[in-house]
Amino acid sequence: MQPDGLWSIGELAERAGVTVKTVRFYSDRGLLPEAGRSGGGHRRYGPEALDRIRIIRSLRALDVPVPEVERVMDQGEALEQVLAGRLRDVEGELTALRWREASLRLLAESEAEERVERLLLLGAVALPPGTDAVVRFWRRVLPVRLPGRLVSRVLDAVVPPLPPAPAPEQVLAFARLHAFVRDPRLDRVPALRPGPPLPGQTYRxxxxxxxxxxxxxxxxxxxxxxxxxxxxxxxxxxxxxxxxxxxxxxxxxxxxxxxxxxxxxxxxxxxxxxxxxxxxxxxxxxxxxxxxxxxxxxxxxxxxxxx
Structure with a gap:
């Protein structure tokens, strides 16, 4: 520590276990306020800068983006909100990894003659998968003038929930279901969206x-x-x-x-x-x-x- 009780950028970097370049980057972003300047114009930092850089490092180690760190450190945004968002991101990443693992196991356990067909099926499904295509299928099937609240309840009942940790056979089942509901040949099925059940009668x-x-x-x-x-x-x-x-x-x-x-x-x-x-x-x-x-x-x- 310098006679004035402040640290140079190099001293702060050494105490924090980071590079001078890292300290300068966070300082330039306004995350590490300077406590003063030396006679030669060099930056000086107080002990509170060490606490701030440790908090920043913890958040960055959790893969919290720098803009989110800035909101926590300088804009007073609740840390709970940022962490909740990051948890959702991580859960999505883990789900994608589990689906990828189950897909690999499915292919590894398949007979050689099955693998090309299954690769084509899996290649049409995003990871982690979504049910948008299934929802669109049901919106085509349901009557046009159903109230939105009722449509939502029907969709909850008919669209299968996707398991966060699927078995290989569930990966294959969803890939086949996804391919089925996106099949363009369904456009040629005239009865896909039902009309009045009994022609000539009132239908509500x-x-x-x-x-x-x-x-x-x-x-x-x-x-x-x-x-x-x-x-x-x-x-x-x-x-x-x-x-x-x-x-x-x-x-x-x-x-x-x-x-x-x-x-x-x-x-x-x-x-x-x-x-x-x-x-x-x-x-x-x-x-x-x-x-x-x-x-x-x-x-x-x-x-x-x-x-």
Whole structure:
């Protein structure tokens, strides 16, 4: 320390364990205020500069960008906000690494004749992957005039969550699902976005989807309890949703017509979607596609037993 109690730039660098160039860089950025100047105009720093440079080094070691460091040190931004942002970044980086690891394991464990096809599938998926393509697929499937709040709830139910640490088979399942929903041949499927379920009748899609949401909730409870869909529960709620949306009443004739309608709607596109999505869905929770199929089967059985 100099007689005036201050350090030269070299002394500060030595005490902090950094280079003079580093001290000068942070000083030029305003992160290390000078305590004074020598008679020759050289920078002088007080002991508080050592504490500041140690804090800066800690933040930089955590890969906090210099502009973020500046906001913490000089603009009073809460350190918690900066650290929370960096944690989100690191979590994303770790997820990308885990997906990359699972992709490598998938390829390493594949037969030689499978690898080219799987490389092509994986090459179309970003790391970490996102579900934007799946969301776009469902927005094409859903009726145009559904309220945004209802669309959000439907998307939460039908878009599979991506595991942060996937198994190799989940990587392959998502790559296949991603390729499927982006397949341009879907543009040529005329029934992909459904119109009125029964031509010539009033159709209120919001009423239908709100009713189906309740029916699927009841069906999920029945499935978890090991009970089949029966009258008075999910099945009646399921039929009532269609009847209310079409402005008619439930009855034996309507149920027979509804069986025909649902047989036409349950085409290969949706069947393929739910098959591909299955490995990504929680194993202990029935998927919406499974619940729908259970209710359709129950409706067929009910209609067949009713004169």
């Amino acid at each position: 899609p919001t009423v239908l989807y709100e009713g189906l949401e309740e029916a699927y909730g009841l069906a999920g409870a029945e499935a978890r309890g090991g009970r089949p869909p029966e009258g008075g529960g999910a099945l009646d709620c399921f039929v009532a949703a269609y009847a209310a949306a079409l402005g008619t009443r439930d009855g034996a004739a309507f149920r027979r017509r509804l069986v025909e309608l649902l047989a036409a709607d349950d085409g290969p596109v949706m069947t393929r979607y739910w098959k591909l999505a299955a490995p990504l869905l929680p194993a202990d929770e029935p998927a919406l596609g499974q619940l729908h199929y259970r209710l359709v089967l129950a409706l067929r059985a009910d209609s067949a037993s009713t004169p």
